[in-house]
Amino acid sequence: MKKRSKLLLSSAAALLFVGISNAYADEALPKVPPEPADNPTTAAKVELGKQLFFDPRLSIDGTVSCNSCHNVMSSGTDNRATSVGVDGQRGGRSAPTVWNAAFLTAQFWDGRAATLEDQAKGPPLNPIEMGMPSEKAVEERLSSIPGYVEQFKAVFGEEDAVTYDNMAKAIAAFERTLITHDSPYDLYVQGNKQAMSEQALRGKEVFEKSGCNSCHSGANFAGPTELPTGQGFYQHFPTYDSKHVKIYHLTEDKGRYEVTKAKDDMNKWRVPSLRNVALTAPYFHNGSVATLDEAVRVMAKTQLDKELSDQQVADTVVFLESLTGERPEISMPRLPDTTGSSLVGTVK
Amino acid sequence: MKKRSKLLLSSAAALLFVGISNAYADEALPKVPPEPADNPTTAAKVELGKQLFFDPRLSIDGTVSCNSCHNVMSSGTDNRATSVGVDGQRGGRSAPTVWNAAFLTAQFWDGRAATLEDQAKGPPLNPIEMGMPSEKAVEERLSSIPGYVEQFKAVFGEEDAVTYDNMAKAIAAFERTLITHDSPYDLYVQGNKQAMSEQALRGKEVFEKSGCNSCHSGANFAGPTELPTGQGFYQHFPTYDSKHVKIYHLTEDKGRYEVTKAKDDMNKWRVPSLRNVALTAPYFHNGSVATLDEAVRVMAKTQLDKELSDQQVADTVVFLESLTGERPEISMPRLPDTTGSSLVGTVK
Structure with missing residues (x-):
């Protein structure tokens, strides 16, 4: 023995x-993952969430989007040991795949986020990931992009719809389609x-x-x-x-x-x-x-x-x-423009 | 006066x-830009070129794709003063837009590349952009991705089709659709x-x-x-x-x-x-x-x-x-997979 x-x-x-x-x-x-009662999936919300997921303007210097580390054109990861955030900084843990994350009952390697919504609120403010200084800074940046303001209003039906929470809800709704x-x-x-x-x-x-x-x-x-x-x-x-x-x-x-x-x-x-x-x-x-x-x-x-x-x-x-599934077709988003100036152009 | x-x-x-x-x-x-006699545009070549354009594996550490600095989900640029390459390195000049670049008779700010094909061969080997050590290294990496080998062969009709030149040709063919x-x-x-x-x-x-x-x-x-x-x-x-x-x-x-x-x-x-x-x-x-x-x-x-x-x-x-045009719909590429190991996973 x-x-x-x-x-x-x-x-x-x-x-x-x-x-x-x-x-x-x-x-x-299952064909469809569970969704929270306070964030029902709608087509318009998924479209908004997709734009946000691919938008590098969620990072301080415009170089990192959700997709940078969770690449849905491939594995839903970056296939690196650990990821690279703004200023070439390295993260401490390997980026988990976003494919089927919607079926997990807790997010992050250590389960510290209960939902996809909670998870989505982490990286933008993480100084070694996307490096935004505050929720307010994210909201201000999104509010200066007319195409986002319009969509947030339409999707969430609120006057002041461009909130950090709503951003996370939209991203989570998109992620629930990544099955x-x-x-x-x-x-x-x-x-x-x-x-x-x-x-x-x-x-x-x-x-x-x-x-x-x-x-x-x-x-x-x-x-x-x-x-x-x-x-x-x-x-x-x-x-x-x-x-x-x-x-x-x-x-x-x-x-x-x-x-x-x-x-x-x-x-x-x-x-x-x-x-x-x-x-x-x-x-x-x-x-x-x-x-x-x-x-x-x-x-x-x-x-x-x-x-x-x-x-x-x-x-x-x-x-x-044999556990590798078919990834759905995703149409490429068009990120809402700013004209005449850049939100990240003068960021050092 | x-x-x-x-x-x-x-x-x-x-x-x-x-x-x-x-x-x-x-x-x-014009509806269609000029194309060189030795690189006629075909649908399969454009599709291959699109995959390459979005593939961060063209950079040494898997963090930078052509699209990182020439974002076709938006302006065809990164809207930064200068771009960020591998290891957080900053370039010296602002990334020009890839939209309509096919109509230029010389590429780069200083015109040092005659064609889109020549231009596409620059960034992968630039140490502060994508940082690949040599054309051979790029060819070896692409050759280890079965889905690329297959497509290069089909598109270029050659046995040893995965060459740096053919990579550039495919990327250029894709870029000629970015009008x-x-x-x-x-x-x-x-x-x-x-x-x-x-x-x-x-x-x-x-x-x-x-x-x-x-x-x-x-x-x-x-x-x-x-x-x-x-x-x-x-x-x-x-x-x-x-x-x-x-x-x-x-x-x-x-x-x-x-x-x-x-x-x-x-x-x-x-x-x-x-x-x-x-x-x-x-x-x-x-x-x-x-x-x-x-x-x-x-x-x-x-x-x-x-x-x-x-x-x-x-x-x-x-x-x-009033010179802002309609950008065409682009379907999102599926990057060819490697299974069981990563080409960039152990790169420092």
């Missing part, structure tokens, strides 16, 4: 995995048994028998989707000690502990979705792992204390590739 | 202005006499009587469009000394002289198009002038030694606004 690695969390928590695992069942991604359907896995689950290859099905078995689906469960492979809004699904990462922990600096960032300062949250993370994971390299909160096969090896070892064979790893990777 | 400012160029060159001025006639922008038509001015010239306001027509008169059209002539308001490819239309800027020269640092950058080292090219610049100029603030090669009205004042004084009244300036601005 091989030597077990040092368990980094309590056995009670480990047992919880098994309980969740039993509840696992194949599920296609990937009809992955080979979804087609398979819906009855097309040819949609997944034999190797993908072998990988699915490795994934399930190893216990990956203890945490990466549910239609979004990110844990239960029916949790109350704002209640994230968290796990310790790493759970078991191994050489990977040091090599990939897995414990340097304290994760959710940085938000709550609760001892039990040390190195806890919101379980990320595995949908489209084949597109979102590099991997983990710090982007330290370059390839999907190595990410599978690291997860098996640090979370399940299992050494997978090369064949098992290869099969699992092919299974994970 | 008011005191004439010091003339900064020879009177022979000044007289040339008058000759050109006489040849001026109203012209709508703005049906500005109020174009509609007016084509017979719709209601298309321009009275104020715009007054501004047109100021523009013509002052001699702005000595240089900003032709359908593209950038000088003769029938010059041979590569032969730019250059003028000294500034021509007359004035307070503006110092305030806006107009002579610090030597312009075309930096390319040719010919004394006569000192502070010479390719005459930029005025189409969509209302959208492209801030102004001039160094982006030093924040507003269009001030740009009009500066040009009148430094190029024509004229002090325009506030009314004349306002009228001219309204005329220039």
Whole structure:
């Protein structure tokens, strides 16, 4: 019998995995994500949100838009270990994909935002991301763009509609359209048994028998989707000690502990979705792992204390590739103009 | 009689202005720009070029695409004085708009590229723009993206189609679709006499009587469009000394002289198009002038030694606004994926 690695969390928590695992069942991604009662999706709001999502004027110097780090022309990420914000500043964590983020019950790696609306309010004011000095500064800038003023009024039906909250609502409404359907896995689950290859099905078995689906469960492979809004699904990462922990600096960032300062949250993370994971390299909160096969090896070892064979790893990777869905067509927005002067032209 | 400012160029060159001025006639922008015999436009090439234009993987660290500085969701520029490249580095000149660049007979502010194809080969290798180390490095990166390999082969019909030259050809083909038509001015010239306001027509008169059209002539308001490819239309800027020269640092950058080292090219610049100029603030090669009205004042004084009244300036601005055309709808590209690893993920 091989030597077990040092368990980094309590056995009670480990047992919880098994309980969740039993509840696992194949599920296609729902067609439409949930939306909050106070922010119903409308076509005009989605269009406004799309413009805002692509608008670099949400950053102090006009160089960074939401799409800079969450590129919906590709993976919904920037495929960098960590992102680059204004003035060439580097972020501390890897940008999660925006695809299907609408199905998560908490946002950010550490779950510190309850909703897409809350999340969207973070980056513009983050000094190393978009660097705007205040909500008011964002509102003033948007208010000086006639095309935005008009749309905010029409969409929100208020006289003073250009507010930071409404900006976030519009962006969130756009993000709720960023859903990937009809992955080979979804087609398979819906009855097309040819949609997944034999190797993908072998990988699915490795994934399930190893216990990956203890945490990466549910239609979004990110844990239960029916949790109350704002209640994230968290796990310790790493759970078991191994050489990977040091090599990939897995414990340097304290994760959710940085938000709550609760001892039990040390190195806890919101379980990320595995949908489209084949597109979102590099991997983990710090982007330290370059390839999907190595990410599978690291997860098996640090979370399940299992050494997978090369064949098992290869099969699992092919299974994970079957979670890549069809990304919807998006028409390119036309950003509302200013004429005769620039809002970012004289910003240093 | 008011005191004439010091003339900064020879009177022979000044007289040339008058000759050109006489040849001026109203012209709508042609529907299609010229294309080189060795790079015919095809739909598949335009689609490939669009993907490349939006692909940040043309930059060393995956943060800068052509569109970062030539944003076709808006003005075709970044509306900054100077652009930001990789690692937060600042460029030395203001990014010109890509809209209608296809009508220019030489590219870059100093005309150092003869064609759009030549121009497109500059920024990827510029260390302060996209920072790729060599043409070969770009080719290797593109060759590792299966979706590009396939498209390059189909578009160029060659076995080893993923070349730096072909990349530039595809981007240039896309750029030849970036034409703005049906500005109020174009509609007016084509017979719709209601298309321009009275104020715009007054501004047109100021523009013509002052001699702005000595240089900003032709359908593209950038000088003769029938010059041979590569032969730019250059003028000294500034021509007359004035307070503006110092305030806006107009002579610090030597312009075309930096390319040719010919004394006569000192502070010479390719005459930029005025189409969509209302959208492209801030102004001039160094982006030093924040507003269009001030740009009009500066040009009148430094190029024509004229002090325009506030009314004349306002009228001219309204005329220039009538040069803002309709930008065509562009469908959003889907950038070809890599799976399981990132090409920029581990780049520092």
